[in-house]
Structures are given as C-alpha cells and as structure tokens.
Amino acid sequence: MxxxxxxxxxxxxxxxxxxxxxxxxxxxxxxxxxxxxxxxxxxxxxxxxxxxxxxxxxxxxxxxxxxxxxxxxxxxxxxxxxxxxxxxxxxxxxxxxxxxxxxxxxxxxxxxxxxxxxxxxxxxxxxxxxxxxxxxxxxxxxxxxxxxxxxxxxxxxxxxxxxxxxxxxxxLNVELAFGPQIMQWAEAIGELSEEPNALTCSYLTPTHRATAAQLAAWMTEAGMETHIDDVGNVVGRYAAAQPDAKTLITGSHYDTVRNGGKYDGRLGILLPIAIARYLHQTGERLPFHLEVIGFAEEEGVRFKSTFLGSNAVTGRFDMALLDNEDEHGVSIRTALATAGHDAERIAAIARRAEDVLAFVEVHIEQGPVLLERGLPLGVVTAIAGSSRYLVELTGLASHAGTTPMTMRRDAAAAAAEILLAVEKRCSGVPSLVGTVGQLEVPGGSVNVIPGSCKLSLDIRAADDAMRYAAVADVMTAITEICSRRRVESKIVPIVDAQAAPCAGWLMDQLGAAVERAGVPRFDLLSGAGHDAMAMAALTDVAMLFTRCGNGGISHNPLETMTADDADLAAVVLLDFLRSFRKA
Structure with a gap:
C-alpha cells in the first residue's frame, strides 16, 4: 500500500x-x-x-x-x-x-x-x-x-x-469515513416520493411525514435525543457533557421542489447526523450541545409559504399562514392536525437567542461556481435577498384570424415583453438576477388571442438596495407595457426576503477548517435562499457549500455530487466543531 x-x-x-x-x-x-x-x-x-x-x-x-x-x-x-x-x-x-x-x-x-x-x-x-x-x-x-x-x-x-x-x-487505500453513508442515506429517502419516477416531497404529505420519521430514526441511531416538533421539524440533539452548555445549531430542509434533486437541503441534515454518529461511536463529546434540525418546509411548494420550519425556530412563524390552503383546499392548520401536530404549540418551538451559539448550514451549491473552479468546497459570504411576485395580466380574447394586429389586447404578448424587460434590467449587474419561472395562458387556444396570462417574477441580489431598485424599474416597465398594450395588470407580492450576510467570525473559522483539510479557501455568494436566511433573525449564521456536478444543475433530478466531496465537507465541519470558539 x-x-x-x-x-x-x-x-x-x-x-x-x-x-x-x-x-x-x-x-x-x-x-x-x-x-x-x-x-x-x-x-x-x-x-x-x-x-x-x-x-x-x-x-x-x-x-x-x-x-x-x-x-x-x-x-x-x-x-x-x-x-x-x-x-x-x-x-x-x-x-x-x-x-x-x-x-x-x-x-x-x-x-x-x-x-x-x-x-x-x-x-x-x-x-x-x-x-x-x-x-x-x-x-x-x-x-x-x-x-x-x-x-x-x-x-x-x-x-x-x-x-x-x-x-x-x-x-492510497483511502477509506471515506462519512461520504458513502451520507450518499446512501440520500438515496434511501430519495426513494420516498409523491410521484413515480421523480422526487417530490411537499409539506405534511404522507411522503413528507415518512421522510421525517426516517430522519428521526437515523438521528436516534446516531445517539441523539430526537423529536418531531409541532411544525414538523425533525430535531436531533447530541448533548454536551455539561447540561447547562449552550447550543450550536446546524441543519437544513427536507422538503423538495417538484421533481427535485436528492441533495438540496437534505445534505445539510444527513451530513451532521453522520458526524454525530461518529462522535457517538467514539464516545467524544463537544463542549456545547449540537442540535441538528431537519426543517420541515423551506421551498413553499404546497402552501406558497416559505421557511415555515426555520421561522418557527426563530419565533417568527406567522400564525395567519395557518389558513393558507393548497390546491385541494386543505389548510396548513388542517394538515398539521392530520399529521398529529398542535398548531397552538408552534410558539413554544422558538429558541432563546441567549442559548444559541450560532447556526451553520452545509448545502450543495446549486450552481456552477465551485465546479468551474475545480473546488470541492466554498465559504458563503451572504445569501441574496429575494422579491417574488405573481403577475396576472388581463387583455381581451378575440379571434386570431379576424382581429388586426393593431387592435389586439394580447395578454401573452405583454407577458413576453415583460419577460424581456426583466432580462434586460437584470443583465450585466453583478449579483443581480431576474427570472420569470412560470408563464401560463389559462384556457389558451390555437386560434384565440390570449385574453389572460399569468407569470411569476423573482428578483434577487446580495444588496437589498440594488434589489429594490431593480424591482421598482421592473414595476415601472410593467405599467408602461400594459398601458401601451391596453392590458390590465394585477401584481401580488408573495416573498420579500432580506439579504442575509454571513458572520465574518464564523466564515473565518469555516475557512480555516477548509484550509486545514488541504483545500484553498474560496468565498462565494449564494444566489439561492436557504434556512440560514431565517435563522439570521435568531443568531449569527454561516454556510459551507459543496460542489454541484452536472454543470451546477439543481432543483432537478440531474442534481449530483460525489461521496468524496460529501466526505470532505463532513471532515471540515467536524474540524470546525472541534475548533469552534465563540467570537
């Protein structure tokens, strides 16, 4: 050898x-x-x-x-x-x-x-x-x-x-201590889905509850005190030797988008469970409680509301959201009761800031930056803020063959122009991105000019002032386009998430652990939203990204990473935990 x-x-x-x-x-x-x-x-x-x-x-x-x-x-x-x-x-x-x-x-x-x-x-x-x-x-x-x-x-x-x-x-006879187990677990819960031949796990569905139960079982096997709270978060606590020690929290979400990837969110739960399992097997205790939280909801797929799990932990859960309904008319309140949870106890989930040392989240990058640089890991500097809207355009449906082009009130044509306006406004500005991810002509017909059109709007930036300026310009453009085309618009805001900078003292400790693993520290922005954004209301946060394969594709079945990168991220996080010092 x-x-x-x-x-x-x-x-x-x-x-x-x-x-x-x-x-x-x-x-x-x-x-x-x-x-x-x-x-x-x-x-x-x-x-x-x-x-x-x-x-x-x-x-x-x-x-x-x-x-x-x-x-x-x-x-x-x-x-x-x-x-x-x-x-x-x-x-x-x-x-x-x-x-x-x-x-x-x-x-x-x-x-x-x-x-x-x-x-x-x-x-x-x-x-x-x-x-x-x-x-x-x-x-x-x-x-x-x-x-x-x-x-x-x-x-x-x-x-x-x-x-x-x-x-x-x-x-070199390298034996990966964590990576294979993490990948195996991801495959196992990736088999639980609401849809055949796809991975869909939306909030409080039977699939979601089965996934929670499996995560809880793995946490228990890893020597953790485990429970599922009344919003559906799966919580595992690897206790310190001293009962009155403070708590360092890590974790991510286990719900998915429709037909999503196996590692988005879930890597950040499975990886620290593997670390807790290792610590338990070796009898090692940290000088603080390590709490791993599988946040129940982050994606907003079923009820169009994001960060339900992490907002409950920070004490910022909006109880008015309990009346939100899914496409079948089922409310969050009803779904919670069906799952055996008590909505009236959600407030009790909140942690006290004085008891928490920090929150650190490991997440697959969901982009190509690390991949293109040939780096397995990156330290996140900030999480971009996000403004999301649903836009409904109403024109006039009329015959496609008999209505002159100059007399049309085409809602789809207005939507197309809005899409291009978003693209133009957000192009060429560092860290600013704009996306129309949903575009629908309800009841459209091949020989009818679209009388209505629905689209989504998502604008993100690391700097909130930059984001709001772009939003204002896009709203002005929508007004102008609709006025010129004689189309009415209804704009409904659905998300306004502030940018979340990561704490420098945590970034430095993560970066030092990366360098001790023999890898250069590389800092990068997160364009995607994460539970760390919500947790920033409670405590200082940091994030460690792992490389995303297949060109950086995520929210897609092609999302991939390697056992080696997962293992290296676990080695770095374990080193970070052992070396952790409160600022």
Whole structure:
C-alpha cells in the first residue's frame, strides 16, 4: 500500500512511476505536480494534479482526453485497455452489454467523435464510486451529445479528474469515513416520493411525514435525543457533557421542489447526523450541545409559504399562514392536525437567542461556481435577498384570424415583453438576477388571442438596495407595457426576503477548517435562499457549500455530487466543531 508520506518523500522518478496509472497515458501530469510537494492531504494532492491539467496547453488537454478509450469500444472488446480502465468499465457492466446496448453505444461513440473530435469521457464508477448502470451511462451520453464543444471539453476534463480521484483513493487505500453513508442515506429517502419516477416531497404529505420519521430514526441511531416538533421539524440533539452548555445549531430542509434533486437541503441534515454518529461511536463529546434540525418546509411548494420550519425556530412563524390552503383546499392548520401536530404549540418551538451559539448550514451549491473552479468546497459570504411576485395580466380574447394586429389586447404578448424587460434590467449587474419561472395562458387556444396570462417574477441580489431598485424599474416597465398594450395588470407580492450576510467570525473559522483539510479557501455568494436566511433573525449564521456536478444543475433530478466531496465537507465541519470558539 502506498502512503501520502511516501509520495511526499520519494524522488521524482518514483513519484511519477507510482502515479502513472492515475491519469491515462499522461506521465507529464505527475511530473509537473511533483515540484509542489509536500502535500498536506490527499485532497491537496488531487487539487495539485488537477491544477497541472488546468494550466496545460489546449493541445495537451486534448491529448489527455484522447488518451482515454471509448466506452465499450473496439479497444475494450479486444481487451486492449489499461488495467484501470478495464476494471472501471467492468464495474458498470459495460463488458456485459446486450447486442442492442453495444449497437447504441457504438452509434453514440461515432456521433460524439464526429461532433467533438475526441472520445466521450465519463467516470463510470459514478458519484458514489460504486458504478453507474448501463442505462444511466447511455442516458448521460445522449444528454451530453447536445452540448457545445467548449462546454463538453470542460466536462470531459472534470470527468477525467473524477476518474483520477477514484484511482488515487484506491492507490492510497483511502477509506471515506462519512461520504458513502451520507450518499446512501440520500438515496434511501430519495426513494420516498409523491410521484413515480421523480422526487417530490411537499409539506405534511404522507411522503413528507415518512421522510421525517426516517430522519428521526437515523438521528436516534446516531445517539441523539430526537423529536418531531409541532411544525414538523425533525430535531436531533447530541448533548454536551455539561447540561447547562449552550447550543450550536446546524441543519437544513427536507422538503423538495417538484421533481427535485436528492441533495438540496437534505445534505445539510444527513451530513451532521453522520458526524454525530461518529462522535457517538467514539464516545467524544463537544463542549456545547449540537442540535441538528431537519426543517420541515423551506421551498413553499404546497402552501406558497416559505421557511415555515426555520421561522418557527426563530419565533417568527406567522400564525395567519395557518389558513393558507393548497390546491385541494386543505389548510396548513388542517394538515398539521392530520399529521398529529398542535398548531397552538408552534410558539413554544422558538429558541432563546441567549442559548444559541450560532447556526451553520452545509448545502450543495446549486450552481456552477465551485465546479468551474475545480473546488470541492466554498465559504458563503451572504445569501441574496429575494422579491417574488405573481403577475396576472388581463387583455381581451378575440379571434386570431379576424382581429388586426393593431387592435389586439394580447395578454401573452405583454407577458413576453415583460419577460424581456426583466432580462434586460437584470443583465450585466453583478449579483443581480431576474427570472420569470412560470408563464401560463389559462384556457389558451390555437386560434384565440390570449385574453389572460399569468407569470411569476423573482428578483434577487446580495444588496437589498440594488434589489429594490431593480424591482421598482421592473414595476415601472410593467405599467408602461400594459398601458401601451391596453392590458390590465394585477401584481401580488408573495416573498420579500432580506439579504442575509454571513458572520465574518464564523466564515473565518469555516475557512480555516477548509484550509486545514488541504483545500484553498474560496468565498462565494449564494444566489439561492436557504434556512440560514431565517435563522439570521435568531443568531449569527454561516454556510459551507459543496460542489454541484452536472454543470451546477439543481432543483432537478440531474442534481449530483460525489461521496468524496460529501466526505470532505463532513471532515471540515467536524474540524470546525472541534475548533469552534465563540467570537
């Protein structure tokens, strides 16, 4: 077995020879990385090798890609692959393809090479290292064939780095203490859904309650004092030795958007449960109570109300929301009673600020920033504020064939112009984004000019003044567009969430833990809202982001991350907890 110490102390020739199979037929990569020794951790070694590739010339990068074999290609069939590639392809059963699967892969390989000029690269052992199925490989192949060349080349290099990571783990006999368990748990609760072949878990549905029960069971198994409170939050407390100690809170939400991803929110619950489980198994106690909260509702899918779980913890739950109804006419009050909760006890959920040290949330980034920089982790600087509205436009429905263009009161055309106005106003301004995510023509017909149209509006920025200025300009544009087109508008505000800066003293402690893991500290803004925004009303907050794969896609079944990144985030959070000092 090779060790990191041996790699740090051997001569360059031995270093290169030991790592010769990590990057396919490319000894120049370890040759250049050798000068950066000693490496503080395996993570630092991985980043050093990756950095060599990033700094390489375009021709060298293309050469690295072309050094890899096609999946289930001629070289594989002839037994001409390297030992590493042979084992990886076999792990996903590519040596057992049916004739139809071979034909499909052969065609995909040919189409891909014709379009891009290099072979399709995929880490077939996947995000968990256990192997993708042949169906998953073919689906990924088909999807990526639609990419542009520059984007696909970047993705191939990322996949090569993932292949190298898995190979390096095997060479150094790296055993991930947390990542595999976190990924396994995420898969398990990802199977609980309101819809077939999708992940949907909305507030207080049977699926939501089953997910809560499973989280509570894992917390209990991890040695935590566990309960589900009267808003549906799942709370696990890993007690300190001293009963009167203060509490550090971590966690995230377990509800999802419709057809969402497996890690959004849930990573921030499962990861600290894995840490508590480790502490319990080793008999280690922290000098403070560690409370892990699976917040019951953050997404606002069922009742169009967000942060219900975290607002209850901060004492800011709006009791008027209990009368909000879902699309079936069921109120939050009724749903709570059906789930066995008592709405009158929600106020008692609130924590006292003097008892809480801080709130720290781990979350998948839900964007491409870390991915594009090749970094597994990032420290969040602030969470962007958000203004959301529902806009209803009313024009005049009339015959599409007989109404002249100059006489139309087309609600959909007004909506289209509003969408472009939002895009124009929010483009080119750092940290400002605007989105029309819902667009509907109720009862629309192919031969009728739309008489009504409904759309959503979401404007976000890290700076609230910037956000409000953009909102004001968009509202002015809506007024002008509707007046000119003789269309009436009704605008209903649904969310006004203030931007939440993270506490510098917590960011510095998180950043120091990241650096001790051998990874450079990188700070970034969160454009998405998180429970930390609500928790900022109670205590100082901080967030640690993990890298999001598949181009940074989130709120989507393609949302992905790796067991290695989950493990590294857990190592960093555990180090942070052990080193924690109150400002």
């Amino acid at each position: 090779t060790t990191l110490t041996e790699l740090n102390t051997c001569d360059t020739e031995a270093f290169v020879q030991t790592l010769h199979g990590i990057y396919e037929h490319s000894p120049w990569i370890p040759e250049r990385a050798a000068a950066q020794r000693p490496f503080a951790s395996v993570a630092a070694l991985k980043l050093a090798l990756q950095d060599v590739v990033t700094r390489a010339s375009l021709s060298e990068q293309l050469g690295l890609i072309r050094a890899h074999p096609e999946l289930a290609g001629k070289a594989a069939i002839a037994g001409e692959l390297t030992a590493e590639s042979t084992g990886e392809q076999a792990a996903s059963g590519l040596n057992l393809c049916s004739p139809a699967e071979y034909d499909t892969l052969h065609k995909l390989n040919a189409d891909y090479n014709r379009k891009f000029g290099f072979p399709f690269i995929l880490a077939v052992k996947g995000p968990t290292g256990q192997g993708l199925t042949r169906a998953e490989i073919i689906a990924t192949f088909t999807r990526r064939l639609k990419n542009q060349k520059a984007d696909e080349m970047a993705e191939c290099l990322r996949q090569i780095h993932r292949i190298a990571e898995i190979r390096l783990n095997a060479l």
